[in-house]
Amino acid sequence: MTKQADDTLHIETVQRPALFRIARLGSGLSEQTILIVGRIMLILAILAFWQLADNRLVPDFVISNPVHVAARLAHDLQLGTIWHDIAVTSEELVMGYALGAVVGIVFGLLLGLNRIARGIFEPVLSAMNAIPKVALAPLFLIAMGLGPGSKIAIAAMMVALLMFYNTLGGMLVAPRPLIDVLRVIGARRGIIVRKIMLPFLSTYIIAGLKSSVPLAIVGVIVGEFIGASAGIGFYIRDATDLFDSAGLFSGVCILVAMTLLGNWLVQLLERRLLRWQR
Amino acid sequence: MSGSHGVAVGFYGVKKLFTKERSRLTALENVTLEAEENELTCIVGPSGCGKSTLLNLVAGLSPVDAGRVEFRGRPVTSVNTDIGYITQDSNLLPWFTVLENIQLPLDIRNVGKTAADRRSLARKWIAQVGLEGFERHYPHQLSGGMQKRVSIARTLVYDPDVILMDEPFGPLDAITRMVLHNLLLKLWQERQKTIIFVTHDLTEAITLGDRVVVMTKRPGTVKAVLSVGIERPRDAFSLSETPEYAAIHRQFWELMRSEVIETDEGP
Numbered sequence: 263m264t265k266q267a268d269d270t271l272h273i274e275t276v277q278r279p280a281l282f283r284i285a286r287l288g289s290g291l292s293e294q295t296i297l298i299v300g301r302i303m304l305i306l307a308i309l310a311f312w313q314l315a316d317n318r319l320v321p322d323f324v325i326s327n328p329v330h331v332a333a334r335l336a337h338d339l340q341l342g343t344i345w346h347d348i349a350v351t352s353e354e355l356v357m358g359y360a361l362g363a364v365v366g367i368v369f370g371l372l373l374g375l376n377r378i379a380r381g382i383f384e385p386v387l388s389a390m391n392a393i394p395k396v397a398l399a400p401l402f403l404i405a406m407g408l409g410p411g412s413k414i415a416i417a418a419m420m421v422a423l424l425m426f427y428n429t430l431g432g433m434l435v436a437p438r439p440l441i442d443v444l445r446v447i448g449a450r451r452g453i454i455v456r457k458i459m460l461p462f463l464s465t466y467i468i469a470g471l472k473s474s475v476p477l478a479i480v481g482v483i484v485g486e487f488i489g490a491s492a493g494i495g496f497y498i499r500d501a502t503d504l505f506d507s508a509g510l511f512s513g514v515c516i517l518v519a520m521t522l523l524g525n526w527l528v529q530l531l532e533r534r535l536l537r538w539q540r
Numbered sequence: 541m542s543g544s545h546g547v548a549v550g551f552y553g554v555k556k557l558f559t560k561e562r563s564r565l566t567a568l569e570n571v572t573l574e575a576e577e578n579e580l581t582c583i584v585g586p587s588g589c590g591k592s593t594l595l596n597l598v599a600g601l602s603p604v605d606a607g608r609v610e611f612r613g614r615p616v617t618s619v620n621t622d623i624g625y626i627t628q629d630s631n632l633l634p635w636f637t638v639l640e641n642i643q644l645p646l647d648i649r650n651v652g653k654t655a656a657d658r659r660s661l662a663r664k665w666i667a668q669v670g671l672e673g674f675e676r677h678y679p680h681q682l683s684g685g686m687q688k689r690v691s692i693a694r695t696l697v698y699d700p701d702v703i704l705m706d707e708p709f710g711p712l713d714a715i716t717r718m719v720l721h722n723l724l725l726k727l728w729q730e731r732q733k734t735i736i737f738v739t740h741d742l743t744e745a746i747t748l749g750d751r752v753v754v755m756t757k758r759p760g761t762v763k764a765v766l767s768v769g770i771e772r773p774r775d776a777f778s779l780s781e782t783p784e785y786a787a788i789h790r791q792f793w794e795l796m797r798s799e800v801i802e803t804d805e806g807p
Contacts, residue, residue, distance in 0.1 A: 439627060442601050446619060447621070447649065447698070448648050458633065
């Protein structure tokens with residue numbers, strides 16, 4: 263026992279200075295710089311590994327390689343046909359996201375305000391939420407056809423359920439003591455909604471809007487996979503049918519760019535609405 | 541304004557029950573008590589004796605189960621907007637700055653002619669509680685003591701004649717408490733508002749109060765009402781060293797001890 267404890271101590275005293283040395287090595291640079299350089303190096307390492315693995319570890323038709331994907335992306339973007347796909351998917355995304363967000367928030371507010379209505383709707387909505395939403399996607403295509411409408415509906419449904427639960431969750435934990443303080447000061451319902459409920463809910467709504475960005479993209483792309491005549495999902499599906507992995511990855515790159523753009527827009531909104539949290 | 545006499549708040553045979561999942565708890569039993577205008581009445585009692593409930597009844601935030609609560613001779617039946625209520629937690633709106641929080645009651649009650657009037661009044665109170673330079677800070681950027689100052693200013697800014705305070709300095713460290721006791725004593729000295737101050741701390745009650753109401757443990761009822769004969773103006777820092785303070789403390793503690801000790805060793 264004593265021997266073991268001694269060993270542990272010994273190891274620690276040897277390791278500590280080593281760690282300090284690494285820290286000192288970077289002490290000339292700011293932590294920010296080290297992080298940025300580290301991240302770039304990690305990405306480059308992954309790309310290099312991908313490039314080297316192609317046709318050596320994994321056949322080319324499965325993973326392609328970064329150089330081919332970049333060339334393919336540049337080619338398609340120059341040629342111009344892919345811009346139509348981007349436009350179609352973007353439209354479906356924006357419409358589905360906005361529609362879902364509005365419906366979800368409004369429903370969350372209404373059920374949050376009315377206990378009876380909440381009791382009636384909750385079980386059905388919980389059951390709906392238990393269904394893996396993507397599984398319902400084919401239904402929307404049967405009902406609404408191959409056009410953008412079905413994709414908008416799928417994305418809207420997924421976003422709406424999430425936004426509904428986030429908004430309702432916020433309503434149910436409304437800060438009672440703050441409301442009481444304002445009532446004693448003389449505030450009426452309208453002032454309490456404006457000065458307490460909406461700012462309070464903004465945290466929950468923003469959190470929902472953040473998670474909704476990738477959700478809406480999943481909804482739209484799944485819809486386009488199942489049946490479409492344009493869109494990035496259709497473009498990826500088309501490439502897959504031809505064993506064109508470079509095309510598949512180009513499509514994925516565009517989706518990543520869309521997600522990042524969406525996240526950035528929500529972040530701008532967050533910075534405006536949640537200033538008080540920082 | 542000061543010098544008006546009479547009963548500001550009266551409790552007459554008040555009973556209050558709390559029902560929670562079929563079990564019933566009697567929080568207050570047959571409480572009869574009067575708080576005079578322009579006096580600082582402290583209510584002391586062990587935790588859970590229903591002291592805070594008394595204030596909620598005056599504020600009209602919950603109804604009595606028997607008896608009645610009167611505010612300036614009229615029974616309290618709905619939310620009482622003639623009072624100021626400084627709650628145990630600061631309860632500031634976290635999305636508003638210090639200035640916005642203090643100005644909010646003025647906006648709600650439409651005090652002053654213009655928004656600029658309200659703003660300058662709010663600024664005056666920020667200075668009164670010693671928070672100049674923090675106007676644009678959000679509550680989470682302030683220490684607990686500073687948040688308390690904001691919550692005190694938010695209530696005093698609209699000049700209610702009767703102020704309820706519910707253990708407002710409870711969670712603060714001893715020095716901050718003494719500083720805020722002095723601030724409260726100073727403000728009271730200037731305006732002589734009617735204040736009902738709830739605390740579980742006998743020391744605090746003697747430091748601040750004109751009269752001290754000792755409550756029994758649950759179900760809470762009034763055990764004794766005592767006058768604190770210590771002269772004003774008082775100084776919170778040196779008060780506890782005076783012999784009269786020690787005598788009063790000993791006398792009050794004899795009354796309270798049985799309540800506290802039974803609570804601690806109760807079933």
